[in-house]
Amino acid sequence: MIEVHKKIIDHVGARPDKGFKATLFETPRIMLGMNCLEPGQEQKAHDHPDQDKFYCVTEGVGEFLVGEATFTASAGEVVFAPAGIAHGVRNASKNRLSMLVGITPWKSI
Amino acid sequence: MIEVHKKIIDHVGARPDKGFKATLFETPRIMLGMNCLEPGQEQKAHDHPDQDKFYCVTEGVGEFLVGEATFTASAGEVVFAPAGIAHGVRNASKNRLSMLVGITPWKSI
Numbered sequence: 001m002i003e004v005h006k007k008i009i010d011h012v013g014a015r016p017d018k019g020f021k022a023t024l025f026e027t028p029r030i031m032l033g034m035n036c037l038e039p040g041q042e043q044k045a046h047d048h049p050d051q052d053k054f055y056c057v058t059e060g061v062g063e064f065l066v067g068e069a070t071f072t073a074s075a076g077e078v079v080f081a082p083a084g085i086a087h088g089v090r091n092a093s094k095n096r097l098s099m100l101v102g103i104t105p106w107k108s109i
Numbered sequence: 110m111i112e113v114h115k116k117i118i119d120h121v122g123a124r125p126d127k128g129f130k131a132t133l134f135e136t137p138r139i140m141l142g143m144n145c146l147e148p149g150q151e152q153k154a155h156d157h158p159d160q161d162k163f164y165c166v167t168e169g170v171g172e173f174l175v176g177e178a179t180f181t182a183s184a185g186e187v188v189f190a191p192a193g194i195a196h197g198v199r200n201a202s203k204n205r206l207s208m209l210v211g212i213t214p215w216k217s218i
């Protein structure tokens with residue numbers, strides 16, 4: 001059976017050129033992973049036509065866009081982008097932004 | 110559009126007779142919600158034949174069972190139960206256990 005227990009802190013990281021991504025678990029039904037943005041980095045607005053996406057902020061503060069809405073979310077807050085709705089996030093703070101993310105369904109495996 | 114931004118703390122709670130559950134977001138693809146167990150409460154081992162489930166512990170410590178594995182998970186740790194694998198969790202601590210949970214796909218709506 002696949003590994004079933006992981007610590008978020010072991011899957012946090014940074015890249016100088018773009019956001020850091022790590023996969024924690026994946027099945028045809030969902031990909032659960034970490035997205036991390038250093039200060040000034042952003043995930044540009046995009047959408048997944050047939051997949052829902054959520055972000056659970058685990059560290060830091062993000063400036064989110066979901067559809068027409070823009071708002072700030074911090075650790076302990078959850079952001080949901082239903083299939084077909086544009087979404088993006090920017091780290092305008094001075095600290096790392098880390099998010100547990102899920103994309104469902106997951107068509108890559 | 111549905112509400113796209115929620116705070117975990119607003120969806121934590123307790124019931125004297127059994128675990129507390131709250132739904133944050135739901136689509137045909139996923140249900141994201143909170144499961145909370147007071148000291149001594151448990152979610153008995155069960156499985157979802159066609160649905161994956163994950164728990165992200167947001168507060169406290171849980172004693173988890175996934176398949177043949179038993180282990181403790183605390184805040185900041187993620188537990189994944191693939192479709193068809195028995196899973197359960199017990200709060201053997203003296204403090205509340207709160208978990209963001211996801212079940213995918215979600216057939217109830």
